[in-house]
Amino acid sequence: MSPFKHILNLFLATKDRPTPPLKGAVNYLLVCLLVIVVFWVSISALDVSFSFGFVGFYGIRIRDGFILTVQLSVVSLIISLVLGGLVAGGHRSRILPLRYLCDAYVKVIRGTPLIVQIYLFFYIIGTAWGIKNRFIAGVLILSIFEGAYIAEIIRGSFLSLDETQLEAARSVGFTRRQTLRHVILPQMIARTLPALTGQFANVIKDSSLLSIIAVIEMTQTMREISATTFQLFESYILLGALYLCLTLPITFVSRLFEKRFNYARKA
Amino acid sequence: MQRLKRVFFGLLLVSFVISGTGLLSACSAPAGNGAKGDGQSNAEKRTLTVAMELAYPPFETKDATGNPSGLSVDFITEFAKAYNYDIVIENTAWDGLIPSLQTGLADCVISSMTITDARAQQVDFSDPYAVAQLALLTNSGSGISSIDDLNQTGKSIAVKTGSTGDIYATNNLPLTTIIRLADESACVTEVTQGKVDAFIYDQLTIYRNQQNNPDTTTAVFIPFQDPEHWGIAVQKGNSELLAELNEFIATSKTDGTFDRLTQKHLPSEKATFDELGFRWFFDFS
Numbered sequence: 001m002s003p004f005k006h007i008l009n010l011f012l013a014t015k016d017r018p019t020p021p022l023k024g025a026v027n028y029l030l031v032c033l034l035v036i037v038v039f040w041v042s043i044s045a046l047d048v049s050f051s052f053g054f055v056g057f058y059g060i061r062i063r064d065g066f067i068l069t070v071q072l073s074v075v076s077l078i079i080s081l082v083l084g085g086l087v088a089g090g091h092r093s094r095i096l097p098l099r100y101l102c103d104a105y106v107k108v109i110r111g112t113p114l115i116v117q118i119y120l121f122f123y124i125i126g127t128a129w130g131i132k133n134r135f136i137a138g139v140l141i142l143s144i145f146e147g148a149y150i151a152e153i154i155r156g157s158f159l160s161l162d163e164t165q166l167e168a169a170r171s172v173g174f175t176r177r178q179t180l181r182h183v184i185l186p187q188m189i190a191r192t193l194p195a196l197t198g199q200f201a202n203v204i205k206d207s208s209l210l211s212i213i214a215v216i217e218m219t220q221t222m223r224e225i226s227a228t229t230f231q232l233f234e235s236y237i238l239l240g241a242l243y244l245c246l247t248l249p250i251t252f253v254s255r256l257f258e259k260r261f262n263y264a265r266k267a
Numbered sequence: 268m269q270r271l272k273r274v275f276f277g278l279l280l281v282s283f284v285i286s287g288t289g290l291l292s293a294c295s296a297p298a299g300n301g302a303k304g305d306g307q308s309n310a311e312k313r314t315l316t317v318a319m320e321l322a323y324p325p326f327e328t329k330d331a332t333g334n335p336s337g338l339s340v341d342f343i344t345e346f347a348k349a350y351n352y353d354i355v356i357e358n359t360a361w362d363g364l365i366p367s368l369q370t371g372l373a374d375c376v377i378s379s380m381t382i383t384d385a386r387a388q389q390v391d392f393s394d395p396y397a398v399a400q401l402a403l404l405t406n407s408g409s410g411i412s413s414i415d416d417l418n419q420t421g422k423s424i425a426v427k428t429g430s431t432g433d434i435y436a437t438n439n440l441p442l443t444t445i446i447r448l449a450d451e452s453a454c455v456t457e458v459t460q461g462k463v464d465a466f467i468y469d470q471l472t473i474y475r476n477q478q479n480n481p482d483t484t485t486a487v488f489i490p491f492q493d494p495e496h497w498g499i500a501v502q503k504g505n506s507e508l509l510a511e512l513n514e515f516i517a518t519s520k521t522d523g524t525f526d527r528l529t530q531k532h533l534p535s536e537k538a539t540f541d542e543l544g545f546r547w548f549f550d551f552s
Contacts, residue, residue: 046370119453127460212453214446223362224447227429230389232366 065221079143084150109148190261315352318373395496432467525549
């Protein structure tokens with residue numbers, strides 16, 4: 001093998017074999033460097049200088065915003081999981097009005113932008129039903145929004161179950177409950193968990209839109225700060241970094257689940 | 268061999284990206300300098316890029332076909348004509364106005380922007396071309412009849428994020444809960460629905476929204492406030508453009524330009540302001 005090929009091999013994945021950690025790290029570093037160079041060149045083209053001095057001054061507000069984003073996201077995820085599960089079940093209901101209600105819910109929510117839902121829910125439904133607290137209104141809006149996506153994830157994975165498995169379960173004499181417990185649930189968990197974990201990252205990002213009804217989460221905090229300091233770029237760079245702090249670990253966990261539950265397909 | 272080809276293309280792609288960004292920086296540098304205007308080609312028309320938020324009728328707005336229109340648009344267009352500029356208007360969200368000057372995306376901002384110390388640290392302002400004052404739009408059921416009624420714990424006020432109303436409330440209403448929203452219509456909705464007790468903004472907006480919601484809202488005027496001066500903002504150090512703007516503003520104050528623009532854009536408002544004894548936007552006496 002020529003030395004040129006040796007160097008070349010440092011940058012190539014080997015077929016059917018996992019990449020060695022060191023090789024992976026070096027290549028990842030290369031990518032990061034490239035991104036930084038592109039970003040740096042773009043910034044120097046703009047001829048602006050960055051100063052992050054305001055971070056110390058507004059530290060407490062930024063921390064509060066960060067905490068509120070986490071709270072909003074966690075509570076919304078829990079409620080939307082329940083809602084999504086119920087809707088996915090309702091989709092298979094024999095009661096037609098219920099089935100169509102679930103269908104309409106998913107179609108309307110997935111078919112309209114979140115910003116429309118936030119304004120309409122907060123100023124029309126929220127006002128009519130006396131939901132004054134911005135945090136509660138925010139959690140409800142976000143849960144209803146994410147619930148539709150979660151319902152689709154669950155429904156999709158249920159549809160991917162082979163019909164023959166249910167027949168097999170019946171033929172060995174499983175009751176409905178046993179079928180659910182031993183055949184359906186284990187596979188559903190394996191198939192939905194990675195996607196549901198990934199959805200959590202979406203909840204975190206989507207929560208930023210609640211800033212428009214003055215829920216003082218991370219994005220709203222940064223908008224308020226940049227409105228007084230005029231340091232728009234610094235504020236949004238920091239904001240992006242903070243969101244990555246939350247979403248990257250989640251993406252990582254989602255990948256882990258993907259590998260962990262891949263046994264079904266490996267066989 | 269197949270793999271070698273792939274690597275080659277990969278490297279090619281990377282080099283394209285790098286040279287591309289290099290080009291980007293090379294192109295944008297002279298554009299930034301050109302905005303300041305060079306003396307050698309006076310006969311040639313210069314471009315004046317103006318950033319404004321077209322969301323504040325009748326000063327900055329859009330006509331039925333979506334073209335920029337309004338008093339500020341007419342004013343800056345007349346300036347451009349007088350000083351031989353080709354004008355390009357960039358509709359920019361409020362938060363992005365000052366950054367667009369700092370990054371050289373725009374040469375000046377005319378967007379009913381009040382001259383404040385904090386803003387003046389980021390950009391240079393022209394001489395004032397208008398004066399405005401703040402007022403309160405209160406929910407009729409809130410029982411608030413003065414600014415002092417509002418400065419109490421449990422009371423809340425809506426402001427547009429970063430507006431002078433926001434600055435006023437932050438400095439003068441320490442006890443009031445401040446709700447910061449992105450646009451005026453949301454602030455007004457909060458008041459009409461009683462979600463907040465009041466909204467603080469300029470007198471004209473408050474007067475108009477009170478007219479639109481006579482049953483639910485009341486306009487409350489704030490005495491003893493410093494008048495706000497609106498200025499045209501330019502990038503720090505752009506003294507050439509600033510001098511031209513100041514010259515044009517000074518002429519416009521004396522030659523009846525502002526009276527003419529008032530008659531075109533705000534005749535009924537002028538009449539009401541006179542009736543109520545409010546100070547008019549272009550009254551510098």
